Amino acid sequence: MAEILGSRITPQAAPEPIKPKTSDFGQKLTEKAREDIEKIEANARTTEQRNGSLILK
Amino acid sequence: MSVDSSTSVVALDQDKSWTELQLLFDPTLNNRSLANILEQLNESGVKSAIIEHDYLDRDYSEEFKAFYATLFPRYRRHTKRLHFFRQDISAQVSSLGALETANFLTTHSKDGDYVGFIVIRPVRDAPLGRVVLNVLQPPPDIHTAIEVRGDYEVHLLGATLVVRGAPFTQQDTRITACAQASIWMVGRHFYAKHKGPWFSTVRIADAASHPTDAMLSSSLPAGGGGLGITNMVRALRAMDRQPYSFSAEIDEKTKLPSWPAYLEPESIIARYVESGIPVILGLNPWETGQRDGHAVVVVGTTFQARPNLTFESDRPNISQYIPFFLVNDDQRGINLRMPVVKGTLDGETPYTVRDHVQFILIPLPEKVFVSGETVERRSWDILAQFYSSEWPGLRQDHAPDFGPALALADGAAIAFQQKQIVSRTYLTFGWKYKQRLIEGDISKTIKSLVALHQFPRMVWVTEFGIASDVNQLEPAKRRIFAHCVHDATIATDGSPPLVFHMPGLLWLWSQCDPSFYSTAEVSLYPISDDAHYTPRWRHP
Numbered sequence: 001m002a003e004i005l006g007s008r009i010t011p012q013a014a015p016e017p018i019k020p021k022t023s024d025f026g027q028k029l030t031e032k033a034r035e036d037i038e039k040i041e042a043n044a045r046t047t048e049q050r051n052g053s054l055i056l057k
Numbered sequence: 058m059s060v061d062s063s064t065s066v067v068a069l070d071q072d073k074s075w076t077e078l079q080l081l082f083d084p085t086l087n088n089r090s091l092a093n094i095l096e097q098l099n100e101s102g103v104k105s106a107i108i109e110h111d112y113l114d115r116d117y118s119e120e121f122k123a124f125y126a127t128l129f130p131r132y133r134r135h136t137k138r139l140h141f142f143r144q145d146i147s148a149q150v151s152s153l154g155a156l157e158t159a160n161f162l163t164t165h166s167k168d169g170d171y172v173g174f175i176v177i178r179p180v181r182d183a184p185l186g187r188v189v190l191n192v193l194q195p196p197p198d199i200h201t202a203i204e205v206r207g208d209y210e211v212h213l214l215g216a217t218l219v220v221r222g223a224p225f226t227q228q229d230t231r232i233t234a235c236a237q238a239s240i241w242m243v244g245r246h247f248y249a250k251h252k253g254p255w256f257s258t259v260r261i262a263d264a265a266s267h268p269t270d271a272m273l274s275s276s277l278p279a280g281g282g283g284l285g286i287t288n289m290v291r292a293l294r295a296m297d298r299q300p301y302s303f304s305a306e307i308d309e310k311t312k313l314p315s316w317p318a319y320l321e322p323e324s325i326i327a328r329y330v331e332s333g334i335p336v337i338l339g340l341n342p343w344e345t346g347q348r349d350g351h352a353v354v355v356v357g358t359t360f361q362a363r364p365n366l367t368f369e370s371d372r373p374n375i376s377q378y379i380p381f382f383l384v385n386d387d388q389r390g391i392n393l394r395m396p397v398v399k400g401t402l403d404g405e406t407p408y409t410v411r412d413h414v415q416f417i418l419i420p421l422p423e424k425v426f427v428s429g430e431t432v433e434r435r436s437w438d439i440l441a442q443f444y445s446s447e448w449p450g451l452r453q454d455h456a457p458d459f460g461p462a463l464a465l466a467d468g469a470a471i472a473f474q475q476k477q478i479v480s481r482t483y484l485t486f487g488w489k490y491k492q493r494l495i496e497g498d499i500s501k502t503i504k505s506l507v508a509l510h511q512f513p514r515m516v517w518v519t520e521f522g523i524a525s526d527v528n529q530l531e532p533a534k535r536r537i538f539a540h541c542v543h544d545a546t547i548a549t550d551g552s553p554p555l556v557f558h559m560p561g562l563l564w565l566w567s568q569c570d571p572s573f574y575s576t577a578e579v580s581l582y583p584i585s586d587d588a589h590y591t592p593r594w595r596h597p
Binding site: 009010011012013014015017018019020021022025026027028029030032033036037039040041043044046047048050051052053054055056057 | 234235236239272275282283284285286287289301302303304305306317319320339340341349350351352415416428430431434435437438439441442443446447450451454455458501502505506508509551552553554557564566579580581582583584585
């Protein structure tokens, strides 16, 4: 880094990182979670079909 | 006593004064919203009011230009604006000089004595034009909070007064319906809180009717007889909102709305209202002979400690502690307790979440590309994967690094096995998440690591707590042990979270230097000074 940009701020008293047990932890969903999310998102697509005739007064 | 020709001050220290005020604006005593609002003002200890008799209101001026000015009956152009105070200030305002009066009112505003204002339109059956009041009175043993609130500045007798609250308007049935009124309440909040565009009910009606459709031909003027959800979505888009909705099916036997187990309506509402987003509920008719639905706006939540802590859901969340939502109903009043299920004591509406909510319409900010429901499900999945693939090995290899947090981690692991963990998900700004975390009581090591971590504009936060630690009436006494932060501005399935904190452990995912495809690298830190911490909560 150029001197004019100063020195990077680093966390105070940060512990040494350790190695996760699985390299892709947090990046892949289980099949069950993926199915649940698909069902959640499918509900939003029913808006017009389910509410088309409801008049709010 | 008169202060000048168009402003007066009145003491409201007797029940008789309130009745006279109500009769003045509603001689037939038929207006439920006005009765409700005056009752709440009285119960919150209001003792006096200053009335501006010829107030030129921007909202009513638009209605006047678009409609009332063109009618044969003669309508006034001016409204009346009433300002309410918890102390009887009538003697001081009548006797002090101009500067002293302005300073006196400013001081009362800062002390919290100013509770807000009502703009009264010269329209007999819909006088409540614009209302912002801070008058919430909770029943015993229930914590209540207005989550959708902004600061509204008013200028009165040379003083600047501020009230914090949620906006309310009454539908003027000549030109609008509840749908427009609910959209107005949503739009006015975003205008006051987030510098969104200013929309009157006239502009909302216009935005909702372009392009026009068959629904609008059912009443005169077009849209005055009600709107459908498509019209409402159009108006919200015109306000730069990104409407997102969930809908129930109608049960063939009971004829009531039926929601699937993975989409509990009370959970959906809680996620967005606790994010400070006003949620519009589309309600099915609840009375025999009622043909049309109704729209109300959720502005707050409640909390009641549970007598038992067993849950039917595999992934229970904060809605398990919520008996009511607080709604602004243009036909009934403000801060009304709408029960989640029927038969709940202290309910104030004839409709309930479970029996009458047909759809939930969420006016999201434009940059949010993932729903709270998706994020909460992802967070639970990461939690489950942590206990299956990470925790056993990490505990074995690094137990000494966790220090006192090891006992906390073991306790949380047992709670997970016993299904005693409760989640809570909300949307917030990335900078605000960081600010709250640094100002809160979480471990100092976590603060120093997160302080230098980069966040997008909007993030979803899912907090995890043990059911008994959350079961506290006072928000400041509740405790959580973990949380997960997701980028709200990206919808890709394979995106990791930004932060995942478990007792004794902190994962941070950072953006790598630019490469052809966007990638993140993960760092995992042991946190030896970890402990329970306070969840996010809003000061009253």
